[in-house]
Amino acid sequence: MIDKYDPTQIETKWYETWEKNGYFKPNDKGEESYCIMIPPPNVTGTLHMGHAFQDTIMDTLIRYQRMQGKNTLWQPGTDHAGIATQMVVERQLNAQGTSRVELGRDAFVKKVWEWKEQSGNTITNQLRRMGASPDWSRQRFTMDAGLSDAVLKVFVDLHEEGLIYRGQRLVNWDPTLNTALSDLEVESVEENGFMWHFNYPVADANGNATDQFLTIATTRPETLLGDTAVAVNPEDERFQHLIGQQVLLPICNRLIPIVGDEHADPEKGTGCVKITPAHDFNDYEVGKRHDLPMLNVLNKDATINKNTPEAFWGMARYEARKAVVAEMEQLGLLVEIKPHVLMVPRGDRSGDVIEPLLTNQWYVDAKTLAKPAIEAVDNGDIKFVPDNWKNTYYAWMNDIQDWCISRQLWWGHRIPAWYDENDNIYVGMSEQAVRDKHGLSDELKLTQDNDVLDTWFSSALWPFATLDWPENSKELQTYYPTNVLVTGFDIIFFWVARMIMMGIKFMDNIPFKEVYIHGLVRDSHGQKMSKSKGNVLDPIDLIDGISLDELLQKRTQGLMQDQPEKVAKIEKATRDEFPDGIKAYGCDAMRFTFASLASTGRDINFDMGRVEGYRNFCNKIFNASRFVFMNTEGHTAQPFDASQASTVEKWILSRLQHCISEYRKHMDRYRLDLASQTIYDFFWNEYCDWFLELSKPLLKTEHKEQVQSTLLYVLDQALRLLHPIMPYVTEEIWQEVRKRLKLKTESIMISAFPSVDETLIDDKAEEAITWIKNFTLGVRQIRGEMNIPPSKALDVVLAQTNETDRAHLANHNNLLKTMARLDRVSLLTEGDEEPAAATALLGQMKILIPLAGLIDKEEETKRINKQIDKVNGEIKRASGKLNNEKFVNKAPAHLVDAEKAKLEQNQVVLRELEEQLEKLKSL
Template identity: 70%
Template sequence: MINQYEPSAIEQKWYSFWESNGFFKPNQNHEDAYCIMIPPPNVTGTLHMGHAFQDTVMDALIRYHRMLGKNTLWQPGTDHAGIATQMVVERQLDAEGSSRLELGREKFTERVWDWKEQSGSTITQQLRRLGASPDWSRERFTMDPGLSAAVLKVFVELHDEGLIYRGQRLVNWDPALNTALSDLEVESKEEQGHMWYFKYPLADDQNRATDEHIIIATTRPETMFGDTAVAINPDDQKRKHLIGRNLILPLSNRIIPIVGDQHADPEKGTGCVKITPAHDFNDYEVGQRHQLPMINIMHKDATLNHQVPEKYRGMDRYAAREEVIKDLQAQGLLVEIKKHTLMVPRGDRSGVVIEPLLTNQWYVDAKTLAKPAIEAVENKTIRFVPDNWKNTYYSWMRDIQDWCISRQLWWGHRIPAWYDDKDNIYVGLNEADVRNKHQLTDDIILTQDSDVLDTWFSAALWPFATLGWPEKTPELKTYYPTTVLVTGFDIIFFWVARMIMMGMKFMKDVPFHEIYIHGLVRDSQGQKMSKSKGNVLDPIDLIDGIELPELIEKRTRGLMQTQPERVEHIKKMTVDEFPEGIKAYGCDALRFTFASLASTGRDINFDLGRIEGYSNFCNKIFNASRFVMMNVEDFDHTNVTSSDPTLVEQWIVSRLHRCLADYHKHMAAYRLDLASHAIYDFFWNAYCDWFVELSKPLLKGSQRTQLQQTLLKVLATALQLLHPFMPYITEEIWQTVKQKLGLEDDSIMITRIPAESDLHLDTEAEQHMQWLQSVVLSIRQIRAEMNLPPSKKLKILLENATPNEMALLQNNLALLQAIAKISDISALEDQTAPPAAAAILGDMKILIPLAGNIDVNEETNRIGKQLAKLEQEVKRCSGKLSNQKFVANAPAELVEKEKQKLAEYQQQHHELSEQLEKLKSL
């Protein structure tokens, strides 16, 4: 073995070894397939803590099932990320003094492909740094030829069935990017604004303005040009008499009706709500119910169009707002202005306020597709882990709206629809297919739709398109449905549900059987990590380390232009938290930290103290393994004579198998936190602190060879259990261990973990060993309390020891002498015990004579303190048991437990009092 554990010295070496030898590929055992689809990260992306956590969970599951002998496929790939990628390249062009419009569509998309080929693999390289083991030979991209063909086929088939259609509806419109956005791409945050109160005059029978008016309140005065009604709740006793009357819309002088609708809340605002169906999602629904006109008053850049009075045409929406307020005030129609806190929707990439806009878009009939997808969860064909997330799924799916799938971008899957000069729409796989299907002659000029599909459309096909669909490939037959989807709760609606819908539609089966929902990674204070907060941690920095100046520069990069007021705060916060920067912890410590925090469904607070602790665990693993290897240099696996195993060997093997049973149970339940804790506890406490220590004297005996074999075999299995969480250090040590054991597997990652059917527990050995450990710990406790040096040999006396207990002690005397530093153990028969320090173990009392060993005054004080504590416990228990309400109402077993405690405390008090009396006689 190498002399010192240095993560950086082994990580690249072993990853290259695994990948070059094809160990990540499936084993082609078609009878027992296990498959996970990676949620494809954006091709523009870099690895963040959320990715690192999620991918650690997936890789641990993949490595574990691979080591169970399953035909394991982790399917990798990246998403073309339409808006994100287009923005990156557009920023590059802007810096060059050019633009996509200047290049044209064809040249621009060529430029994006060039960028993708040069820089698009950053995140997949970072995944390799994390130790991820997907089958890279099968890596896919959502715009590669195979997936693109699948997207076209799905679009055409859904359109031909009437499940995709083109229609005019409200969408989230980004005026900066000039495209529709999904709800996921909109961030609504609380901001300070204003509420304006205006008078709308009532009209008489000839639709002339009267002196009467109603008051409406709005946060967006500029949208009044699109008002087509005012709503009042039919149950509003004060105002319902106005329903059916008409109003004069100020500045436009249009006649609009007052309608009765539950959308108006009599207790909120003025009780009268302006209805602008083309610029508000709730108003759109009201407009549909009352068949109101829909007047779009804005261009796509959020300037006002020809539908508004001439004075306001061409104005930006916010300039128009100011002008509207001023003009209404001049007409005496402005009642008041109040400060108001409201939720403002902004594009997550552009940062501009989103405008609900009435546009022509392509839609999927989601209600029809959702029905079988809902049933798949209801009948438990798909199971959420934790189960409560199914309710989130149901709440959205049972009230699902049609899905807007078109985006006004150039980068993405272009919509396979063509228009003739009369705006007739033809859908097909390509123009030739369209002409053939619809028997169009060459003299009819066709123009393809300029929009592209929402990125989630292609992502919805990921589980089967990556396996070769629509071809009936062997991979599709073997791995679909996949086993489990590992994802965050934030995309249950946008990705998970849509994969289920598309899988049920085109594969007639679910895309996965289980959905493991994990939480978000937050900072140590439970705050969401964000650039603006300056609390982001980079997983690669935790692996490699980073100096403080570089960390500060990284955290404040770009903020001087956007949030200069935050920069100094972030600098100070970073210095306070990381005064010396972040040291290199290595990949294994980071992965084990993630695993230890991976409790189902909960957000995790990432604390650097945790990774520090698991970095120490890595060192513990290495040092213990190095000790073993130094003590088996003369071991020859071909020359081991079997003999009866010692109690210590029986115990450690049984403890290992008990750990294995717990480990299998927890991995099956996606409780990686409990699985990692089980192997941590076994390796640190059972193997290192006890078995390795106990082996030191035994290695000098006649059973040295057999003990060496046990040390190696238990270490080898423990490394297997650690491997899914800590791939690098386990491979490094395994390569040395396997040589000593004569194992044939080339890598630990393709070895077979013992299955539950192979486990054998020795309860008696565990009980005996646990009792001996208690004896040792009791002696050590007394030694510590008496302040006796660890090297001082002690004579031990026993009171009330049974014959079986004495036999167990005598059979293991050599061990006890070595690890507890005792000279002799003997039982007191009828003689009176000398003054001694005592520990009680069941009915047996362990005594260390005081004479010649302790300071009488110190021991008197120690016993006095223990007596005082026992008196408090006796008082507490007695008080509880004398309380008639407690005795009458508490469960019988709880009352009995208190009685037992009281008896034990009283007995201990009596024995310590006797010991104190003996001290006084010295």
């Protein structure tokens, strides 16, 4: 074992060993299988803190189950991320002075594959650095040949059942990416805009304008060019008489009907609503109800098309907006313009304003697929953890709309549909399959659909397609359905629901039994981490460390040069938080931090102080282990026999059983935060702080070999408990334990996980050692308060003892003297006068330390008064700041909170010093 804890010396070494020896692969000997599917990260970049958090949870679970002898599979892979990946490669081409259009489809797709190889390797290397232990030999990619065949088969089968169809409907159209988007890929952003009020003249029987008007209001004046009706509420007495008549549409000079429809709210605006069925989702429904024309006035790049007056042809939409408003004003039909706050739909990738557009797209009949998927959660076949997330699932599933699955991209699974010259559609696995099925001659020209499938369509098949479906493989039989899906709440709609629908449809079984929903990782102030905010942390930087200059460069990279204020703000915040950069904490400390924060479903504020603390914990584990090894040199390994153990050993063995029980209970409930706290408390507080100290005097007795056995046995068990969360430091130490205990298993990661041994639970031993601990703490408290050196042996007088106290004292007198550093312990009998002494209580018993001659009362009084003056100064300073309204109102919240904490802490210290002073006066 290395001499000093240094994660850089052990991480790469042990990961290579594990992978080389095939420990990550399933163990066919295990009778019970356990499988987790990785949510495949996009190949568009590097892993972020959310990935690190999620992957730590999954790896901890898989290691925990692997050590229980289960046949475990953690299935790795990556997603082709259609839109995101195409955008990345297109930007690269643009920077090189070319474009995908110039390259052509085949050459462009080849470029994307080249980029994928580079980026995909980056992600898998990062996962390795984080200690992830999936079966790399089964790594999959959503565009692999096998997965692609599965995607085509699902499309063809659903189409043959009528559950996939092609239709012309209104979709969310991204003018930048030139593709349709699902509702889930559109973000509604509150923005300041305007509401324009226009007059539309009512027409007479001959179609001429009258002097009567209907006033409509719109936030999108350019859509006037596509109006095909004006709607009024049929119950609105102001306009009932006009239903069935027409208005003369300004600028276009088209007659359009006035229809009665409940979409028009008499209480809102003017009560009259312009209807543009081809460019508004609500208007589209009105148009269908009244059989209105669907007039599309936009090209796919959001310029105005030729279904409008010639003056507008080719205008960009916002240029056309200005032109429409100007002409309406010139015609005297502009009533007013009011400032208006509105929700603007923007594409989550491009950031461009989305246009509702009437296009031909492919759709999945989601309502039909959703019904059994809802029942699976209703009847408890699938459980959400925490349970409340099923309500979010229901909210979407019960109101699900047909799913638009076609995307106007080149990167992705190309839709397996072919068209002849008469636009007849043929769907099949390949062009040849289509020709064979429909008896089409080779002379008949067929053209494949240019669109690709939505990325979520292929990832919906992930749980069974990665297990070689449609082949009924051994893996599919063994691991489907999987045990748990670990994911964030933000993709319950995108991915979780769709996997359930597709799994039930094609496997006739649920894809997973439980869905563990974790929260988002936020920065230490609770802010969402984002590149634009400049508060992103890279998990690899926490492992390896990074200088301040490198961190500043990372956080401001890509920001526009014309944003100096934003750059300066990010730089200042970074310097304030990381004045010396980020230290190298190692993988184990980072993983333990994530585990300690993993309370189900809650967002976590990532605190670097915790990472520092758990780096110290790694060091504590290492140093404690070295103490054990130094004190077990030459120990002859033998079968562990607890029957010969002393009370101290029986106590630690009993506490170990409680720790194992609690740890397993928490892990089985996905409470990694409580599991990590349980083993932390046991190892640091009970094993290190108490058992190692209590063992020192015992190692000098005839029980030495027995104590050595216990030291090694408990260390072995504790390391196994820690391993799923902290794989590296535990493996490094355990290899030395293995040698001393002559264990045959080659690695801790394939060793047996501890289970509770009821015979080792000993309430009497626990009661005895608890009494010794509290006695020792009472003496230490007096030493601290009275400034008595820890090395000075003390005389202690005990008063008000009962039978139990006296029995513990008789049985453990020598141990007590060693732990509390005592010279002599005497008992007061009833009627004896208590000496002037400092006192601590243990139940009813008084622990008295006579201070006469032990301390200089005058000097001690001066020392305490000096401390009181100093603390009062700090209290005055903090109170002054907190009473300053400018500081409280303008300083960052975390600085104000820090001052409040300092004030409270100093007030507690002041009370303790004053109590010490009172004790001195009584001497």
